[in-house]
Amino acid sequence: MRLSLLISALAATAATTCSAAHIGQRRGHDHARLHKTAAVKSRATLSSTEHRGLNNDAVYKPINVVTSRETGVIESRDTTLFSNLHPADNAHMVFGKVGVDQTVKLANMVLYADPKLPIVMMEAFEGLTSAVDCNGNDGQLSLTFSSAEAFNYALESWSYINEDTEKQFLVITNHDGCGPEGERQSYKITDVDNDEANNIVFLNASPVPWNEVASSFDMEFGKVTVPSSKLRSIRARGLIDWLDEQVEKAKDGFDNVIDKIKGIGDGDLSESVTIPFSVGEQGARKELFEDFTKRPPRLTLACTDCFANANFETTGTVKVENFKPSSLLLEVSPQDFQATVQLEATIAQTNPTIDILNWDQTIIEAAIPGAGIVIPNIFTLGAKAAFNIQGNAGVIGTTTFTFGAKSTLPNGSKMSIDLVNPDNSGTEGFETASVEPIFDVDKASITANIAAGPQLALTLGVEILDNTGIEAGVTFGVPTVNLNVTAGFDEHGFCSATDPITSGIKVTSAANFDVVLAVKGSLNDNSQSIFNRKLVNIPLATFLDKCFPVEGITPPKQTPSSTVVTSTAGGVETKTVVPVPLPSGTVGAKVVEKYMF
Numbered sequence: 001m002r003l004s005l006l007i008s009a010l011a012a013t014a015a016t017t018c019s020a021a022h023i024g025q026r027r028g029h030d031h032a033r034l035h036k037t038a039a040v041k042s043r044a045t046l047s048s049t050e051h052r053g054l055n056n057d058a059v060y061k062p063i064n065v066v067t068s069r070e071t072g073v074i075e076s077r078d079t080t081l082f083s084n085l086h087p088a089d090n091a092h093m094v095f096g097k098v099g100v101d102q103t104v105k106l107a108n109m110v111l112y113a114d115p116k117l118p119i120v121m122m123e124a125f126e127g128l129t130s131a132v133d134c135n136g137n138d139g140q141l142s143l144t145f146s147s148a149e150a151f152n153y154a155l156e157s158w159s160y161i162n163e164d165t166e167k168q169f170l171v172i173t174n175h176d177g178c179g180p181e182g183e184r185q186s187y188k189i190t191d192v193d194n195d196e197a198n199n200i201v202f203l204n205a206s207p208v209p210w211n212e213v214a215s216s217f218d219m220e221f222g223k224v225t226v227p228s229s230k231l232r233s234i235r236a237r238g239l240i241d242w243l244d245e246q247v248e249k250a251k252d253g254f255d256n257v258i259d260k261i262k263g264i265g266d267g268d269l270s271e272s273v274t275i276p277f278s279v280g281e282q283g284a285r286k287e288l289f290e291d292f293t294k295r296p297p298r299l300t301l302a303c304t305d306c307f308a309n310a311n312f313e314t315t316g317t318v319k320v321e322n323f324k325p326s327s328l329l330l331e332v333s334p335q336d337f338q339a340t341v342q343l344e345a346t347i348a349q350t351n352p353t354i355d356i357l358n359w360d361q362t363i364i365e366a367a368i369p370g371a372g373i374v375i376p377n378i379f380t381l382g383a384k385a386a387f388n389i390q391g392n393a394g395v396i397g398t399t400t401f402t403f404g405a406k407s408t409l410p411n412g413s414k415m416s417i418d419l420v421n422p423d424n425s426g427t428e429g430f431e432t433a434s435v436e437p438i439f440d441v442d443k444a445s446i447t448a449n450i451a452a453g454p455q456l457a458l459t460l461g462v463e464i465l466d467n468t469g470i471e472a473g474v475t476f477g478v479p480t481v482n483l484n485v486t487a488g489f490d491e492h493g494f495c496s497a498t499d500p501i502t503s504g505i506k507v508t509s510a511a512n513f514d515v516v517l518a519v520k521g522s523l524n525d526n527s528q529s530i531f532n533r534k535l536v537n538i539p540l541a542t543f544l545d546k547c548f549p550v551e552g553i554t555p556p557k558q559t560p561s562s563t564v565v566t567s568t569a570g571g572v573e574t575k576t577v578v579p580v581p582l583p584s585g586t587v588g589a590k591v592v593e594k595y596m597f
Contacts, residue, residue, distance in 0.1 A: 057370030
């Protein structure tokens with residue numbers, strides 16, 4: 001299964017191959033046996049053209065820096081250390097992009113080597129070389145060292161594989177001409193040769209896809225920090241050079257970027273991954289439901305102002321073992337969350353028989369372009385947004401009224417989502433969610449502290465090494481509302497004995513606020529539901545109990561009997577005793593409704 005919410009432009013492509021012309025002779029080995037370059041295909045690989053086109057906003061590029069495992073602070077990498085030539089049991093890689101307002105987003109990865117395939121990071125010893133050649137088609141990678149000392153140290157560190165045909169090591173490149181543009185490329189090295197007179201080392205190099213070599217790795221995003229005081233010391237194809245290029249493209253001076261970065265907090269460049277969430281359209285009208293079985297329709301429902309905006313700030317940690325995620329934690333915090341749902345209901349039901357009318361209407365469901373992270377062939381975090389209104393109603397009478405809610409979530413709230421062990425997921429801070437009701441009928445209106453809201457869904461999809469996908473859908477019911485509207489007449493004053501107006505409308509409503517997490521997973525195109533549970537469930541007491549005096553509603557001509565209405569929404573059954581409606585032609589209406597949005 002290809003997760004639909006993942007960056008949609010992910011497509012198969014062949015990895016660029018790198019090789020160089022051969023110089024010199026290798027002792028005791030037949031050059032004809034050198035491996036030729038192999039084309040590598042991956043279902044989720046982005047070509048350089050696709051990077052620049054459809055998904056450049058989500059792609060994180062390699063940055064030649066390191067981070068402290070103890071403090072998480074970015075540091076410049078010393079690329080002149082001979083010790084960096086040693087094949088190691090792990091490799092440290094940083095990826096990044098320039099985000100909104102020129103802030104810098106970073107992801108930090110540690111790749112753990114297979115015991116039989118230790119790792120050499122080419123970018124870690126760039127200061128020891130004067131030339132690197134990955135071009136050509138002869139299966140070689142050539143490195144020209146700037147000194148005989150460095151050349152000899154490299155040979156001493158690598159030539160052990162010539163003594164044993166089962167010995168190999170991995171070279172990871174981050175160099176122009178080596179691999180796809182703007183990506184690191186891994187190469188399996190099976191043979192070492194040299195041109196001593198020119199300090200050149202030749203490596204028999206075969207490109208290897210990440211889903212064959214990245215069996216174990218850790219990754220963090222949104223947690224790496226770069227104090228601005230250290231920025232200008234980070235060089236050599238590092239953060240500053242990379243930032244300069246990005247800023248130049250953005251036609252903004254780097255000093256201006258530094259000023260903006262200082263405002264993030266303690267001068268740190270890193271922020272969480274920002275997922276912008278915007279659904280609906282403020283002030284736009286959208287028809288949701290019409291009872292087409294009758295003319296005129298018994299109920300017509302329309303959105304007259306339905307929209308939501310927020311940023312979901314996301315951080316995460318990933319741990320992969322044996323090519324499968326053993327830990328995948330996301331922390332998601334809504335920022336500046338606001339939503340408005342204003343609905344217009346037109347009732348035209350004079351028949352005393354009450355039927356339950358149901359609707360389930362999607363306002364929008366779409367991927368969020370440019371959101372999340374794409375580290376090609378290794379890790380993808382994508383997102384989609386959905387806005388849905390569903391419910392049912394039993395109606396009698398004739399009237400038009402407007403109802404709904406304006407909702408906000410506190411900036412301090414957050415969700416901790418464990419995608420491997422969903423039972424460990426939880427939330428905090430949602431208790432102070434604010435909901436302000438909207439109600440208007442026949443020019444009467446009321447505003448209270450708590451009322452109805454939309455049903456909004458943010459779905460996050462994670463894909464690891466092109467074959468393991470997990471998606472987490474978080475649905476905000478802010479809140480689910482039970483709304484009862486009754487029009488009537490009382491010759492002594494409908495709303496109160498002291499009110500001279502003898503007719504009016506009574507409105508009562510109760511609600512429930514919830515957050516639901518649903519997790520699905522896929523492995524090798526097989527998908528299954530893993531988890532579905534409410535993380536937040538906050539019943540709200542009757543928040544709206546008002547009477548509006550409305551002139552012009554005439555009294556009934558006879559005493560009505562009663563009818564029991566049973567309605568169901570969201571799996572909850574509600575029974576309400578409803579008097580038979582006012583006679584035909586009476587102004588006003590008797591309405592019993594339950595909405596879930």
